[in-house]
Every structure is written in C-alpha cells, then in structure tokens.
Amino acid sequence: VDIGRKAHYCYDEDDLKALLDRTTKNYSIQRFKGLGEMMPQQLWDTTLNPETRRLRRLTIDDAARANDVFSMLMSDKVAPRRQFIETYGHKMDDSLDV
Incomplete structure (x- = not known):
C-alpha cells in the first residue's frame, strides 16, 4: 500500500484493514501475482530481507x-x-492467498 511516498506491506487482509484504519491520506493498493512483477527493491523488501521476511x-x-x-x-x-477444483475446492483454507 503506497501512502504518500512510503510503501507499507501487508501480509493478509487483517494487516491491510489495520493499516487503512490508521490512515486518513490517499493511498493506492498494488497486489503482486508473482515475483517477476516486482522491482528489485520491492523484491528485497518483501521476500529477501531477513529483517522483514516470513519463512x-x-x-x-x-x-x-x-x-x-x-x-x-x-x-x-x-x-x-x-x-479437481470442483471436487476439492470447498476444502481450501481461507488463509491461503491463491
């Protein structure tokens, strides 16, 4: 989520809701479908940085x-x-981001 000139990364819908509840500024939301869509700095911030990544x-x-x-x-x-989807789709865990 871009708020002003700062990027904020949300890991799930709860993170996003909490962030948006705290801001009154204009914001834009971008969702990445794959790592290839990211700029190198975004990839570092979200995936590679040991300080912020989740394994x-x-x-x-x-x-x-x-x-x-x-x-x-x-x-x-x-x-x-x-x-397969018709047979097993109802068993999908809602916490998965697919």
Whole structure:
C-alpha cells in the first residue's frame, strides 16, 4: 500500500484493514501475482530481507502424490484441473492467498 511516498506491506487482509484504519491520506493498493512483477527493491523488501521476511516450513507427506497434483494443476489440460477444483475446492483454507 503506497501512502504518500512510503510503501507499507501487508501480509493478509487483517494487516491491510489495520493499516487503512490508521490512515486518513490517499493511498493506492498494488497486489503482486508473482515475483517477476516486482522491482528489485520491492523484491528485497518483501521476500529477501531477513529483517522483514516470513519463512514457513512446509511438510509434504506424499511427495509423489503432491508432484502429480501440481503437474495436473499446472498443465494445459483444463478438464482434470476443473474436476479437481470442483471436487476439492470447498476444502481450501481461507488463509491461503491463491
């Protein structure tokens, strides 16, 4: 969120709401869909800086199954992806930013 000449980074909707509740100035919100959209300084500020980054450990119980699902989700074939989303979409964790 750009407020004046300063950039503020929000990690979730609660952070964004708290920030906007504290400001009376004009602001603009930019959301990055991928790292390739960022300028080098923005990438450092949001992802690489050890002072501000957040790292989370992920554990995969079945790596082969996870690989199959990711391959299907990233494939050009729409029908299997659509079927997967229709079957399992209701189980998505609302805290995920997808």
